[in-house]
Amino acid sequence: SEVGTLVLLRHGESEWNAKNLFTGWVDVDLSAKGEAEARRGGELLREHDLLPDLVHTSVLRRAIRTAEIALHTCDRHWIPVRRSWRLNERHYGALQGKNKKQTLEQYGEEQFMLWRRSYDTPPPPIADDDEWSQVGDPRYAYLPPELMPRTECLKDVVNRMLPYWYDQIVPDLLEGRTVLVAAHGNSLRALVKHLDRISDEAIAGLNIPTGIPLRYDLDRDLRPITPGGIYLDPEAAREAAAAVANQGR
């Protein structure tokens, strides 16, 4: 393609993915399995000769460490890195810290799936004095107070992610770079929705597996040459995406 290559990578399994807890902006670490997934992600990049020139991450540890481990594995630990809260996971509001299975049992399938996968129904907002609130976290000190979320639906994520996409990532792609974006299930769903022009309804069925690089070759108008992109390990991606879809059950 004329423009550079975009590589999307959801962090490896986190400690809270393993415990089946809603995470959002809570800054949990990778599990041991997640570290191994990140290494495997780096091996896939190396095997496919898809070596990033620079990397963008969220400001959350699980994405930062995934990028670090994957890049270390493919000898690209030295590339420039930029980080932004705009790539953070969707803020999960009052669900942060709650068990997904218990939430499903308590509120029922319909409400549970509305909160997890509807485009525009945010979970209830989190209280500022909740133990899983990010109010007062120094990494957000520079954020204008009105931009600090207490909950987000996917539509909110699209709206806060897109300025970063256009201002910070697209220019790198237009210069022909291979750009790695290490982020999260829902912030990457937001980006994929935009790239592939997926409808508000159809995006509910799209799940991103952990640790498997997803390659997008784009044309000059930034439209994907292969819709949906190409997972570097398609079979593992299919299985892992199905597991994400079934979380809570």
Ligand code: DG2
């Ligand atoms: C998960 C996504 O985010 O959860 O916040 O719990 O990618 O950072 O592990 P991630 C969370 P679901 O929306 O798939 O329930």
